[in-house]
Amino acid sequence: xxxxxxxxxxxxxxxxxxxxxxxxxxxxxxxxxxxxxxxxxxxxxxxxxxxxxxxxxxxxxxxxxxxxxxxxxxxxxxxxxxxxxxxxxxxxxxxxxxxxxxxxxxxxxxxxxxxxxxxxxxxxxxxxxxxxxxxxxxxxxxxxxxxxxxxxxxxxxxxxxxxxxxxxxxxxxxxxxxxxxxxxxxxxxxxxxxxxxxxxxxxxxxxxxxxxxxxxxxxxxxxxxxxxxxxxxxxxxxxxxxxxxxxxxxxxxxxxxxxxxxxxxxxxxxxxxxxxxxxxxxxxxxxxxxxxxxxxxxxxxxxxxxxxxxxxxxxxxxxxxxxxxxxxxxxxxxxxxxxxxxxxxxxxxxxxxxxxxxxxxxxxxxxxxxxxxxxxxxxxxxxxxxxxxxxxxxxxxxxxxxxxxxxxxxxxxxxxxxxxxxxxxxxxxxxxxxxxxxxxxxxxxxxxxxxxxxxxxxxxxxxxxxxxxxxxxxxxxxxxxxxxxxxxxxxxxxxxxxxxxxxxxxxxxxxxxxxxxxxxxxxxxxxxxxxxxxxxxxxxxxxxxxxxxxxxxxxxxxxx
Amino acid sequence: xxxxxxxxxxxxxxxxxxxxxxxxxxxxxxxxxxxxxxxxxxxxxxxxxxxxxxxxxxxxxxxxxxxxxxxxxxxxxxxxxxxxxxxxxxxxxxxxxxxxxxxxxxxxxxxxxxxxxxxxxxxxxxxxxxxxxxxxxxxxxxxxxxxxxxxxxxxxxx
Numbered sequence: 001x002x003x004x005x006x007x008x009x010x011x012x013x014x015x016x017x018x019x020x021x022x023x024x025x026x027x028x029x030x031x032x033x034x035x036x037x038x039x040x041x042x043x044x045x046x047x048x049x050x051x052x053x054x055x056x057x058x059x060x061x062x063x064x065x066x067x068x069x070x071x072x073x074x075x076x077x078x079x080x081x082x083x084x085x086x087x088x089x090x091x092x093x094x095x096x097x098x099x100x101x102x103x104x105x106x107x108x109x110x111x112x113x114x115x116x117x118x119x120x121x122x123x124x125x126x127x128x129x130x131x132x133x134x135x136x137x138x139x140x141x142x143x144x145x146x147x148x149x150x151x152x153x154x155x156x157x158x159x160x161x162x163x164x165x166x167x168x169x170x171x172x173x174x175x176x177x178x179x180x181x182x183x184x185x186x187x188x189x190x191x192x193x194x195x196x197x198x199x200x201x202x203x204x205x206x207x208x209x210x211x212x213x214x215x216x217x218x219x220x221x222x223x224x225x226x227x228x229x230x231x232x233x234x235x236x237x238x239x240x241x242x243x244x245x246x247x248x249x250x251x252x253x254x255x256x257x258x259x260x261x262x263x264x265x266x267x268x269x270x271x272x273x274x275x276x277x278x279x280x281x282x283x284x285x286x287x288x289x290x291x292x293x294x295x296x297x298x299x300x301x302x303x304x305x306x307x308x309x310x311x312x313x314x315x316x317x318x319x320x321x322x323x324x325x326x327x328x329x330x331x332x333x334x335x336x337x338x339x340x341x342x343x344x345x346x347x348x349x350x351x352x353x354x355x356x357x358x359x360x361x362x363x364x365x366x367x368x369x370x371x372x373x374x375x376x377x378x379x380x381x382x383x384x385x386x387x388x389x390x391x392x393x394x395x396x397x398x399x400x401x402x403x404x405x406x407x408x409x410x411x412x413x414x415x416x417x418x419x420x421x422x423x424x425x426x427x428x429x430x431x432x433x434x435x436x437x438x439x440x441x442x443x444x445x446x447x448x449x450x451x452x453x454x455x456x457x458x459x460x461x462x463x464x465x466x467x468x469x470x471x472x473x474x475x476x477x478x479x480x481x482x483x484x485x486x487x488x489x490x491x492x493x494x495x496x497x498x499x500x501x502x503x504x505x506x507x508x509x510x511x512x513x514x515x516x517x518x519x520x521x522x523x524x525x526x527x528x529x530x531x532x533x534x535x536x537x538x539x540x541x542x543x544x545x546x547x548x549x550x551x552x553x554x555x556x557x558x559x560x
Numbered sequence: 561x562x563x564x565x566x567x568x569x570x571x572x573x574x575x576x577x578x579x580x581x582x583x584x585x586x587x588x589x590x591x592x593x594x595x596x597x598x599x600x601x602x603x604x605x606x607x608x609x610x611x612x613x614x615x616x617x618x619x620x621x622x623x624x625x626x627x628x629x630x631x632x633x634x635x636x637x638x639x640x641x642x643x644x645x646x647x648x649x650x651x652x653x654x655x656x657x658x659x660x661x662x663x664x665x666x667x668x669x670x671x672x673x674x675x676x677x678x679x680x681x682x683x684x685x686x687x688x689x690x691x692x693x694x695x696x697x698x699x700x701x702x703x704x705x706x707x708x709x710x711x712x713x714x715x716x717x718x
Contacts, residue, residue: 011703011706014702014705014706014709015687015702015706018681018686018687018702018705020686020687020698020701020702045713046709049709049712049713050709053678053681053682053709053712054682056667057679057682060578060664061574064577065577065583067570067573067583067587068583068584069584069587071569071587071591072591074562074565074591074594074595074598075562077591077595077598078561078595078598081595081598081599081602082602085599085602085603134582333665421707425707425711428669429669432669516671517671520671520673
């Protein structure tokens with residue numbers, strides 16, 4: 001019996017649906033489908049998946065920004081191309097005599113190099129101002145689409161004065177003397193004092209400067225690689241302000257700190273005071289709250305558990321969802337906002353799964369569960385199962401050939417690939433889950449947790465790390481002997497020296513992605529820069545690094 | 561050529577946005593790609609599939625443009641889509657934004673190559689064209705697509 005008819009062609013059904021199979025093979029699959037209900041059902045499921053993707057793409061397309069300009073009429077450009085093809089360009093005409101006249105090649109190369117250097121310098125000179133303008137535009141767009149409620153900022157000046165004030169939607173009018181003095185300074189400098197710590201105020205001031213110079217730098221915290229800040233410093237030779245430096249959170253572009261240096265050597269520093277640090281109240285003349293730009297804003301951990309949701313409730317929700325594995329691939333987001341733990345499910349969660357998710361958190365107080373309504377049914381994409389495909393035969397890499405030979409044939413290679421890819425997929429689910437927890441609970445936030453909450457977080461993190469360790473061991477068991485036989489050798493990997501499990505989790509993510517990429521290169525699913533000779537050693541090193549990061553992470557998690 | 565430009569430019573523009581290219585650069589890139597196509601055709605280059613060629617050149621061009629953008633400047637289509645949502649119906653708008661966030665979260669779990677294969681497939685390209693665009697074989701395209709769908713399907717069927 002033909003092999004295609006003897007086995008269920010599950011792995012070929014998407015290609016069959018897409019009409020990407022050679023006609024003969026496609027006919028065999030069609031014959032199999034006639035007699036196999038299981039594969040017909042499977043085919044329907046793939047059709048639904050493709051239709052769902054089409055809906056997703058349709059929605060994404062509808063929400064994508066329009067083109068910033070009307071489309072250009074290219075006919076004029078076509079005429080220009082016609083002309084230039086008919087008459088070679090000036091550069092070609094200039095270089096032709098150089099190339100053909102026997103002029104030394106080095107003269108031509110030197111000229112070209114000088115031109116490239118000049119162009120590069122020009123580009124470098126312009127880059128920071130373009131970058132600064134672009135970042136500010138984005139930050140302003142965010143602040144306009146999500147206006148902030150009234151919030152507190154701390155104002156410090158070179159006269160050692162310090163006070164807090166409200167800013168934002170309901171900014172209070174300040175009457176205190178020091179505030180009035182700073183207000184006068186800002187007005188003289190044409191800098192908005194109503195909402196001074198904002199991208200919009202900075203942008204407005206910056207736009208007024210004609211001969212400005214910009215610097216854009218990224219500041220990262222080595223202890224917390226996930227937190228980074230963008231700093232824009234604009235210096236101007238005109239006006240009252242000599243330089244202004246705005247620090248924005250890189251994730252959400254929220255302004256955190258701003259320093260204005262005036263021409264008379266005065267300076268004013270504005271910094272955001274996070275809500276979690278303040279127990280309500282309006283304007284205080286002096287609030288002694290340390291605000292450090294290098295730390296992420298804290299979340300509302302201090303909310304009373306009786307009246308509204310706390311981190312304890314959020315952790316309970318996370319644990320409950322984890323118990324039904326809704327944190328492994330389901331599009332479910334958990335957040336603490338407005339005194340509630342919000343569980344928001346995305347499109348594509350079946351009604352049965354929605355019920356499971358609702359039931360899992362039903363007993364936890366202050367929880368709101370919301371699911372996106374199902375998308376209207378869209379016609380499946382034109383897949384045309386009857387189209388005779390003309391798919392070209394896959395070019396096989398030398399490494400793939402060696403691998404196939406080493407494993408003992410195509411069927412063995414197929415089995416090997418499936419095992420490795422399945423383990424990798426399961427490992428990546430845990431990697432993402434662990435990383436999400438590390439991002440949600442920074443070491444600083446974790447230190448503020450109550451003992452029982454910390455235990456709950458530990459339990460969740462340990463579970464993900466333990467399953468990940470199991471999957472990574474499985475991958476090593478399968479991969480290492482094969483990689484060794486392909487000439488791979490183990491290099492020594494230096495320990496990363498983590499200080500907490502969170503940075504280790506971030507490094508786990510990075511090394512796991514590296515493993516994922518190298519595995520797909522090895523199996524011929526993607527092309528990479530690594531030579532096939534180096535790949536076995538590279539993959540062994542990546543696995544070793546992943547294992548090292550995982551060991552570090554588990555060490556921190558188990559040491560408490 | 562004019563017809564191809566009108567029919568394809570929005571699709572290519574959208575694909576470039578999914579690669580992380582900013583809208584003005586993406587639009588410029590699309591126009592540049594069509595000029596290159598015109599030049600190639602005028603020079604007598606034989607092109608089997610014009611649409612496939614356009615996506616392949618746009619993909620390579622887009623990656624170069626994106627490489628010139630620094631990390632903080634990478635265009636995030638999901639994020640921008642939230643900003644672009646109409647503000648007429650605030651409640652529905654909020655829900656849509658959340659929905660799109662979740663959907664994008666599901667796709668986020670895919671590898672870069674899986675995402676590209678998926679988006680190009682949704683743009684109607686055939687596997688050999690996708691393979692030529694991404695520098696992989698047609699059978700690898702099939703496998704990437706299958707695994708991407710499998711991962712998304714898990715989310716739906718759970």
